[in-house]
Amino acid sequence: MSSAAEPQPMTPVTNSQRSSREFRVDSLAVGMVVMLAMTVVGRGIGFVRGMAFCRLMDDTDVGRWSMAFGFITLITPVMLFGIPGVLPKFTEHFRLKGQLRPFVRRIAIGTIACTGVFVAAMACFPGWFGWIIFLESQSTALIYSMAFAVVSMIVYNFSSDLNASLRQVRVVSLMQFVHGVGFTVLSLAWLVSGGDFTGLVTVFAVACLVASVPGFWSLARNWHAAANPGDESEASSTAASQSTSLSKMVRRLAPYAAALWMTNLIGNLFELSDRYMILHFLPLPPGASASGSADLIRETMGQAAVGQYHSGRIIPMMLLSVGTMIAGVLMPYLSADWEAKKLDSVRARVGDALLAVSLVFTIGGAFAIIIGPWMFDVLLQGRYRDGLALMPLALCFCTWSALVMVGQCYLLTAEKGRAVAFAMFVGLVANLALNAVLLPRFGLMGAVVATLLAHGVVMVCVWAAMMYFGYPVGARTVMLSLLPFTLLASPWVAVILAIAIGWSQWRNPESRERLLELIPARFRERLAEC
Known part of the structure; x- marks a missing residue:
């Protein structure tokens, strides 16, 4: 046996x-x-x-x-x-x-x-x-x-x-x-x-x-x-291979880092340019330039105007910070899909993020405009009237900026960061030129209008670059881009249009399936049971 x-x-x-x-x-x-x-x-x-x-x-x-x-x-x-x-x-x-x-x-x-x-x-x-x-x-x-x-x-x-x-x-x-x-x-x-x-x-x-x-x-x-x-264990690496990997790593990273640095440099100059133009070039009241304290008056007025501008940007910058976080969360997942050669998934994720940002930020901006008078009169004691007047413009261009952040994730994932830097450069030049024309004539409001138009220029340049590098920019992208602009007409019109666009996307089976995938599996199962 x-x-x-x-x-x-x-x-x-x-x-x-x-x-x-x-x-x-x-x-x-x-x-x-x-x-x-x-x-x-x-x-x-x-x-x-x-x-x-x-x-x-x-x-x-x-x-x-x-x-x-x-x-x-x-x-x-x-x-x-x-x-x-x-x-x-x-x-x-x-x-x-x-x-x-x-x-x-x-x-x-x-x-x-x-x-x-x-x-x-x-x-x-x-x-x-x-x-x-x-x-x-x-x-x-x-x-x-x-x-x-x-x-x-x-x-x-x-x-x-x-x-x-x-x-x-x-x-x-x-x-x-x-x-x-x-x-x-x-x-x-x-x-x-x-x-x-x-x-x-x-x-x-x-x-x-x-x-x-x-x-x-x-x-x-x-x-x-x-x-x-x-x-494979890293302990098996030799000093020579580490030296070689360093040179390869530098060659791999340097172009991307250089493009990203240029994008950050120009983008940050673009972001700060309106406030610095207000601080340095705000027109003085009549007769102030003849006084010996013109520099002191300009300094005080400039800082006060920036303070008014800051008050009008409190809620818009909250929305923009959410856009920054969405782009930050999205980028690693786009990179993982890119490494796996899932290009359709990359485009779908970017499209869904653009849809969510445009709809949610527009509705949030409309709510901010509706409660704005109460907020500035009661919470801010009526001391920031200029901030209340410029807030709708700031809501519009901050929403555009959030859309650009999502769009540039696609370009950075495709390692086309130079296109983002070029778009920011065009926007910076436009912002400086428009501020030089509008700020002396219309004061603080002129600076905000100039910034709004410059953000629109950046958005158009980014969409053109995305289309050139393989992203299908079509009627939907244009519609999502124009939606925040309706905040300048009426917050209620903006809400109605946002709901209509959202409903049309929900009725699309492919869009609905992708949106449902964003819901965790256990909640999806409960929805299916219901």
Whole structure:
């Protein structure tokens, strides 16, 4: 009688195999749901903070904060030469090749080097930076506080971008929530207790560092799993192969980083140009130019006008920040589909995102216009009438800007970032030219109209580039682009048209199926049962 077969020895499970099973990414459906939920709460908190800032500070200090915040948030990607910006596009590419560790390490080293040079420049030339940002020389303590805020923002953005590129969307949403709540609580406590403007900037920096903690905790927890996607161990790499991979990596990343840096540089100049034109070139009242204090009058009037502009942009900028988050969440998924050669999926995701942004932002803008008089009369005590008048224009061009952000995700995924930079350059030239014509004649309102028209120019250029590089820009895209413009006619007309467009898309079986895919599976099953 033959003996029973001996059990076969189990194949040992390597660390890389175990890690590859442990690493999990958030699906786009879960990511969007969590992001939108956190965004509703976070933007509500941001709205409260914006209203409180306008009440606790006069319009001059509100203008100074607008310039300081704009400098901190918009200068960071420019002075880093687009280096961290390659994370959303290339993290998945190098992760699948088992080169995530050297990729991220080199990006971190480049980021730290650029940050050190820029902070040293701010420390050596505080007076120059004070004039550039505020049109007047500021205290050294304020410029040092600004430098601290720039460093803190870079730390926060690096942690957020790396988690987003690994598709850890829930962590990124938590970071944004912690930052919004933390900055609101700390800043309002500081202002109510009589704190000065320099301390407000420092509070912002502290909030950035606190919000970075969940991101670094998630990276520490998932790093080993993320960095070992397959059976090959990184330990087998030799020093020579690492040197070769560095040169290949630089050649692979440099064109994209250069295009992204140029896009950020021109885009940030475009974003700040209207406020700087208002600050420097706002026309003086009759007779003021003949007085000896013309410079002081211009400085005070310019900062007050920027404060009025800031009040009218509180809700529009909330919508734009949501558009930024949608683009940030979308980009890694587009990159993953691009790496898998799923080009139809890339185009479908972009089209659905454009549809959602146009409809939701238009309806949200209409609601803001309807409640605007109450908000400015009651919450802002009637002190920002100019902000109320310009808010519909700001809602329109911020919605256009959000649409452009989604569109440029397609171009960046296709590694056609130079087209985005060119579109931003055309918009910047248009903004400066239009401001030069309209600002002296119509004052603040002329500057806002110029900015609206310049955003329209950028949007047209981006659509043309997308069409040239394979995206089917058709009647639907044109319709979604024109929808926010109806806010200038009537908020009720805008709502009716948005609902009609949404219903027509829902009746389309293909569109309805893709929209249902954005709903998590368990909720989809419950809907099917019903």
